[in-house]
Amino acid sequence: MLNDLIGVLIVIAGLLFVVLTTVAYLTYLERKVLGFMQDRLGPMEVGPWGLLQPLADGIKLISKEDIIPSEANKAIFRIAPVISLVPALISFAVIPFGKNSFHFMGITTHPYITDINIGILYVLALSSVGAYGILLGGWASNSKYSLLGALRSAAQVISYELNAGMAIIGVLLLAGSLSLVKIEAAQSGGFWHWYIFPQIVAFVLYLISGIAETNRTPFDLPEAESELVAGFFTEYSGMRFSLYYLAEYMNMIIVSSIATILFLGGWNPPLPSLGFVPPFIWFMLKVYFFLFFFFWIRATLPRLRYDQLMKFGWKVMLPLSFANVIVTALVIYMVRR
Amino acid sequence: MTLKTLLNNILFTEIAQGLKLTLKHMFKKKITVQYPHEKLTLADGYRGFIVHRRYENEQERCVGCDLCEAICPAKAIRVVGDIHPEFPERRYAKEYTLDFTRCIFCGFCIVACPVNALAMTKEFAHSSFTREGLIYSKDQLLALGDKCESESIAYLKVRNMWGAEDSGKEEGRYHFPPIPTINAGG
Ligand code: SF4
Ligand code: SF4
Numbered sequence: 163m164l165n166d167l168i169g170v171l172i173v174i175a176g177l178l179f180v181v182l183t184t185v186a187y188l189t190y191l192e193r194k195v196l197g198f199m200q201d202r203l204g205p206m207e208v209g210p211w212g213l214l215q216p217l218a219d220g221i222k223l224i225s226k227e228d229i230i231p232s233e234a235n236k237a238i239f240r241i242a243p244v245i246s247l248v249p250a251l252i253s254f255a256v257i258p259f260g261k262n263s264f265h266f267m268g269i270t271t272h273p274y275i276t277d278i279n280i281g282i283l284y285v286l287a288l289s290s291v292g293a294y295g296i297l298l299g300g301w302a303s304n305s306k307y308s309l310l311g312a313l314r315s316a317a318q319v320i321s322y323e324l325n326a327g328m329a330i331i332g333v334l335l336l337a338g339s340l341s342l343v344k345i346e347a348a349q350s351g352g353f354w355h356w357y358i359f360p361q362i363v364a365f366v367l368y369l370i371s372g373i374a375e376t377n378r379t380p381f382d383l384p385e386a387e388s389e390l391v392a393g394f395f396t397e398y399s400g401m402r403f404s405l406y407y408l409a410e411y412m413n414m415i416i417v418s419s420i421a422t423i424l425f426l427g428g429w430n431p432p433l434p435s436l437g438f439v440p441p442f443i444w445f446m447l448k449v450y451f452f453l454f455f456f457f458w459i460r461a462t463l464p465r466l467r468y469d470q471l472m473k474f475g476w477k478v479m480l481p482l483s484f485a486n487v488i489v490t491a492l493v494i495y496m497v498r499r
Numbered sequence: 500m501t502l503k504t505l506l507n508n509i510l511f512t513e514i515a516q517g518l519k520l521t522l523k524h525m526f527k528k529k530i531t532v533q534y535p536h537e538k539l540t541l542a543d544g545y546r547g548f549i550v551h552r553r554y555e556n557e558q559e560r561c562v563g564c565d566l567c568e569a570i571c572p573a574k575a576i577r578v579v580g581d582i583h584p585e586f587p588e589r590r591y592a593k594e595y596t597l598d599f600t601r602c603i604f605c606g607f608c609i610v611a612c613p614v615n616a617l618a619m620t621k622e623f624a625h626s627s628f629t630r631e632g633l634i635y636s637k638d639q640l641l642a643l644g645d646k647c648e649s650e651s652i653a654y655l656k657v658r659n660m661w662g663a664e665d666s667g668k669e670e671g672r673y674h675f676p677p678i679p680t681i682n683a684g685g
Contacts, residue, residue: 199521203531462517 169271177254177275185411186216192457199461226400232301235399237463238302243405244400247293249288250412256281257419258343260479261429261441273429273442274343281342282334285420286327289375291411293319294378296384299406300394309394314468315384318374321475322381326371328483329364332490333357333424342420346428353432363486365425367479372417374475376410378456380463383471418444418452505534541621543653546604548622549597550644550651551637552615559641560616563592567608567617575601576608594639602629605659618644618651 190205190212196206205212230239260273278284293316300312336357337345349355358365374381385393394407422428426448429441466474502510532539541547550568553559563580580626581593623644627633635643649666654663 195525198525198529201524201530202526203533205527206531206533458518458521462521463514 165269169269170275172269173271173273173275177259178251181251181254181412181415184415186220187406188411188414188453189219189407190216192452195454196461199458220404222320223404224401225453228400228402231305231397235302235304237389239397240402242295242299242302243402243409245298245396246292246409247405247412249292249295250409250416253285253288253412253416256284256342257416258346258423258428259442259445270479274285277341277343280340282330282340282345282420282424285416286323286330287478289413289416290319290323292303292321293414294393295406295409299398300384301395303397305397306346306497307390307392307396308394311390311396315377315394318377318381318383318471318475321472322371322479324372325475325479325483326368326375328480328487329371329423331487332361332364335487335490335494336360342423342428346423346430349427352434353427356425356427356430357373361425361486361490363482364490365421367483367486368421368424369452370479373456373459374471376413376417377457378402378410378414378465379460381471382465383468386465388465414453414456415449418449418456422448430482437483543650543657545619545621545654546606547620548599548625548643549602549604549608549617549640550622550647551595551640551645552618552648552651553641555564557589559590560614561595561612561637562590562614562616563590563595564613566611566613570600570607570611572604572605572607573601575599575603592637595640597623597635597640599633601634605677609655609658609660614663615655619646619654620650622647622650 193215194204194212205215206216208214230236255275256278258274258277264271293349296319297312298313300308300315303309333345334340337348339345339348379385383393384390385395387393390396395403398406422445428448429442429445431437431439431444518684549559551559558641563578565580566579568576568578577596577598578592578596579594580590583591604619606619609619620643625633652661655664
């Protein structure tokens with residue numbers, strides 16, 4: 163019992179460390195990728211090739227003045243960034259990032275914190291809770307821009323979460339389980355077993371919804387800087403601002419992880435003969451591919467107009483995802499009978 | 500919607516083209532100049548900070564004629580001309596201030612100056628924490644001019660204001676009034 167607890171605590175500490183450093187360096191990576199795609203160099207001054215930039219940014223954000231608008235609803239204003247961050251952080255509990263469990267002096271560590279049988283549902287639920295942080299923060303700031311950003315965010319998250327959920331159902335039908343560990347295991351043995359091939363429509367739908375859910379370009383309407391200053395976190399500064407930032411990048415990692423697990427086989431190597439590379443490395447590679455794709459899309463596409471966004475979500479994505487579910491269900495029924 | 504546009508929409512052809520373009524640029528040579536570490540070479544006619552110049556015998560050129568103050572469109576210059584206390588036949592600027600917070604670096608003052616006492620240099624990185632720090636006195640301008648002697652000559656040459664200097668004439672636009680041949684300040 164105690165040994166189990168220690169094992170879990172070790173994994174939690176390790177995961178926290180990896181996630182937080184990844185988030186810190188994602189900001190660096192994003193600036194570098196964006197810069198390179200625009201023929202610039204990105205951050206170069208702090209450390210060699212600007213590698214210490216996230217550290218400098220962190221120090222700057224912590225030491226900034228914490229301003230609360232006098233008209234704001236103080237309690238909600240303070241708690242909103244936390245509501246946004248915590249669900250993003252605890253979503254990592256069900257992400258299986260490796261294959262093997264380690265046994266050491268009677269302590270067993272698993273490559274996940276917990277394997278609950280409703281894993282994917284848990285992640286979806288938490289991402290909806292995270293949207294409350296954005297909504298409440300926008301509302302409590304008592305500013306036009308924040309409120310508009312929050313409203314847009316609410317509408318956007320509701321429309322695109324639906325699509326993401328529907329897109330995932332196809333995979334769940336194929337795998338026959340909601341547990342992320344089981345879904346990964348079901349795709350083992352070469353890339354032709356990955357669900358990206360039978361579920362290519364769902365994959366594209368999920369990726370688009372994922373970008374929309376994390377409020378990234380081209381769906382960054384809640385924080386559209388050219389119209390809404392900074393959207394829902396216009397009034398935030400210092401540490402609270404950085405909490406929102408952390409939450410956004412963590413959500414990006416979660417969306418990438420889920421896409422990796424559901425469609426690219428998680429830690430499974432693309433060919434069985436490549437099994438000598440640790441599964442963890444495969445998982446990271448795929449996640450980083452998706453993260454790079456996020457940046458790549460940001461460097462390429464302009465922002466959508468609001469009505470386009472809604473139209474696309476409800477009139478194109480939703481029917482497609484429904485059709486995908488129905489077709490998948492029918493085919494599976496035929497084949498299995 | 501024709502079949503072709505439908506196909507293009509389904510396959511995201513346009514987005515793919517855009518993605519290809521950005522990816523291509525990622526591996527292109529970057530055009531950033533890492534400024535404090537590497538600098539661009541500036542042209543000789545570069546309109547940088549204005550300086551005061553001296554004759555070869557160390558005497559300052561400015562005769563306090565007020566022409567630069569008169570022409571300055573930004574009213575950045577203030578000249579108080581006076582009779583030189585030691586050489587009564589000569590005028591000089593008793594006070595001269597150039598306010599670089601107002602100056603628009605148009606170069607008119609240099610054209611107006613009858614004795615080539617002013618010139619521009621390639622200096623530009625002179626920042627200050629106070630506004631007063633950017634209001635330069637005559638001494639500061641002269642010091643900067645001593646530092647950037649060659650740059651100021653290059654500027655005047657490129658801007659076609661050096662011709663009479665080489666003609667050797669002791670009167671006219673560039674030597675006014677004839678200078679006493681002493682080494683002391685002016
Ligand atoms: S450069 Fe133009 S603005 Fe500046 S001091 Fe000379 S005349 Fe005035
Ligand atoms: S125009 Fe030249 S000589 Fe006349 S006051 Fe200005 S700097 Fe001095």
